[in-house]
Amino acid sequence: MKGLKEMNRRRWSYLALAIAALILIGVCFWPGAKPAPNVDKASKDLSNYELSLSLDTVTQTLSGRLRLDYVNGAMAQMDTLYFHLYPNAFAKAETAPFPENEWSLAYPKGFSPGGIKISRVTAGGQPVVYAVEGEINTNLKVVLPAVLTHGERITLEMDYIVQLPHCEGRFGYGTDTYNLANCYPIACVYDENGWNRDPYTAVGDPFYSDMANYRVIFSAPESMVVAATGDLTKEESRQGVTIRTYEAKAVRDYAIVGSEKFQRLERRVGKTTVYAYGFTGENLERALDAGAAALRIYNRLFATYPYRQLSVVEANFYIGGMEFPNLVMIDTSLYGPGNEDWLEMVVAHEVAHQWWYQLVGNNEVKEPWLDEALTQASTVLYFGERYGKAREEVAYDAYLRSSFERIKLGKNFFPSGSQVVDRPITEFQNSAEYDSIVYGKGGMMVLDLRDQMGEKKFYRFLGSYFDQNVFGNATEADFVAAAREATGQNWDPVIQDWLKNDLE
Structure with a gap:
C-alpha cells in the first residue's frame, strides 16, 4: 500500500512538472509574455524638460517658463537648435490646421486666434540670439554660444505666453474642457535628414518627437479637475489656485486636459x-x-x-x-x-x-502609416481578443475594409486618385482620403501579414519590432527588418505591394 501511494505521489509530481513545463512553453511563445520596458534605464540619457505653467481662465492665456536640459543625441555637431512652436499655426484663419469643411466644428463660435510669444531665451545662463521662423512661424531658431557635440548637454531657459483659442481641437478651450496639447516649445528631431521642422498641417497628426523626461508644475483655478501626462507627486491649494506637480520619465511629449465638470x-x-x-x-x-x-x-x-x-x-x-x-x-x-x-x-x-x-515612435509627417496602420490593426485585434473571432471579422469589415472601400466614392472624396499608402501627410488632399488609405488599407496590410505569417511568427515579429525600437523612432526599414529577422523570410515584396500599389 505504501509503495502504491509512493508511486501515485511520483506520478502526480511528474504530471505537475509536465504541466508547469507546458505552461512555461506557452508563456514563452504567447504574445505579450515579456516584461515592461525599463523606463528608469531609458530616462538616463534623455533631455529633461522642466515646465512651469499657469492657466488664466479670464484672459484665456497660459504663462510658461521652460528650463530644458538638452542632450545632443545625434551623431552630428550642433551650433543651432530648432523648436516647434505649434500654437502659432492657430494665429490666423488662413493658417489654422483644419480642413475647410470642418471649420464650424473646430470653431463653433467663429474663428478665435491663438499663438505663442517668446520673451526670453538663454543658453548656458547667457542670453542668446533667437528668431521665430518657418512658413507660418512655427519654428524657433536658437543660436548656441558654442558647438554642442554628440552626448554633450546644455541648459536653455525660455519665458513665453500662450494665447488659447476658443477651439475644439487638440489645442484650445471648448464649452467644458481646456485641451493643452502641443502648447510649449518642443525640440525638433535631428535625424539622418537633418532638422525636421515640419509645420502643423490640417490632415493627419503632424508630429515627430524624441523621448524626454518631464517635470511639470501646473497652476489652475481650484475648481478645475485635471488629467495630465505623468505621476502626480504634489498638490497644494492657496488663494483659489491649485498647484500640481507631475513627473513623467521617458515620454514623447506632454498634455493636460482640465475641466470644472469632470x-x-x-x-x-x-x-x-x-x-x-x-x-x-x-x-x-x-x-x-x-x-x-x-x-x-x-x-x-x-x-x-x-x-x-x-x-x-x-x-x-x-x-x-x-x-x-x-x-x-x-x-x-x-x-x-x-x-x-x-x-x-x-x-x-x-x-x-x-x-x-x-x-515606439516614428515620423508621423513622412511615414504616417507606420503607427496608424499598426494601431488600427491592433484595434481589430482587440475586438477579436475580447469578444471572439466573429466580432473580429465584423471589426475588420467596419474599420478596415469598409473604410478603404470608400475610395470608390470617387474624385470628390478622394481627389488624389491614388491608393498609395506610403506617402507623407502633405500628399493627402483631405481627411477622408487619409483615413481610407492610411487606416483602412494600411491596417489591412498588417493583418494580411498575420494571416500569411501565422499568429506565432506575427507576434514574434511585432515583439522584435517593439524591442528594437522602444523609446526611439522607427522607420519603414526597421519594420521590414524586424519582419525578416523574426520569421527568417523576406516580407519586403508583400509590404511594398500593399504600400505602393493599387489593389485590384
Whole structure:
C-alpha cells in the first residue's frame, strides 16, 4: 500500500512538472509574455524638460517658463537648435490646421486666434540670439554660444505666453474642457535628414518627437479637475489656485486636459491605474471599461505597459480621438446614447497608440502609416481578443475594409486618385482620403501579414519590432527588418505591394 501511494505521489509530481513545463512553453511563445520596458534605464540619457505653467481662465492665456536640459543625441555637431512652436499655426484663419469643411466644428463660435510669444531665451545662463521662423512661424531658431557635440548637454531657459483659442481641437478651450496639447516649445528631431521642422498641417497628426523626461508644475483655478501626462507627486491649494506637480520619465511629449465638470472613475490593471475623466452618464463607465480592457489585451499581445497611470479623457475634441503619453483624448459626442460601439472603438484605438507612436515612435509627417496602420490593426485585434473571432471579422469589415472601400466614392472624396499608402501627410488632399488609405488599407496590410505569417511568427515579429525600437523612432526599414529577422523570410515584396500599389 505504501509503495502504491509512493508511486501515485511520483506520478502526480511528474504530471505537475509536465504541466508547469507546458505552461512555461506557452508563456514563452504567447504574445505579450515579456516584461515592461525599463523606463528608469531609458530616462538616463534623455533631455529633461522642466515646465512651469499657469492657466488664466479670464484672459484665456497660459504663462510658461521652460528650463530644458538638452542632450545632443545625434551623431552630428550642433551650433543651432530648432523648436516647434505649434500654437502659432492657430494665429490666423488662413493658417489654422483644419480642413475647410470642418471649420464650424473646430470653431463653433467663429474663428478665435491663438499663438505663442517668446520673451526670453538663454543658453548656458547667457542670453542668446533667437528668431521665430518657418512658413507660418512655427519654428524657433536658437543660436548656441558654442558647438554642442554628440552626448554633450546644455541648459536653455525660455519665458513665453500662450494665447488659447476658443477651439475644439487638440489645442484650445471648448464649452467644458481646456485641451493643452502641443502648447510649449518642443525640440525638433535631428535625424539622418537633418532638422525636421515640419509645420502643423490640417490632415493627419503632424508630429515627430524624441523621448524626454518631464517635470511639470501646473497652476489652475481650484475648481478645475485635471488629467495630465505623468505621476502626480504634489498638490497644494492657496488663494483659489491649485498647484500640481507631475513627473513623467521617458515620454514623447506632454498634455493636460482640465475641466470644472469632470468626474473621475478608476480601475487597476496590473501595476497601472486606469482613470476615466468625463461628465455625467453611463458611458463614462463604458470608457473606463474599454480603456482597462484595451490595456489588459495589449499588455499581453505586445508588451507590458511600463507606466503607473493611463487616463481616458472626455473632451471638447471634434476630431474623435487623439493619443498623448499616458492620456487619450476622446470627443464628448462619442459619450452620447447610441455611440457605444464607436466609443469603444476609438478608446481601443487611442490606447493602442501608447505602444505605436508613444513607446515606439516614428515620423508621423513622412511615414504616417507606420503607427496608424499598426494601431488600427491592433484595434481589430482587440475586438477579436475580447469578444471572439466573429466580432473580429465584423471589426475588420467596419474599420478596415469598409473604410478603404470608400475610395470608390470617387474624385470628390478622394481627389488624389491614388491608393498609395506610403506617402507623407502633405500628399493627402483631405481627411477622408487619409483615413481610407492610411487606416483602412494600411491596417489591412498588417493583418494580411498575420494571416500569411501565422499568429506565432506575427507576434514574434511585432515583439522584435517593439524591442528594437522602444523609446526611439522607427522607420519603414526597421519594420521590414524586424519582419525578416523574426520569421527568417523576406516580407519586403508583400509590404511594398500593399504600400505602393493599387489593389485590384
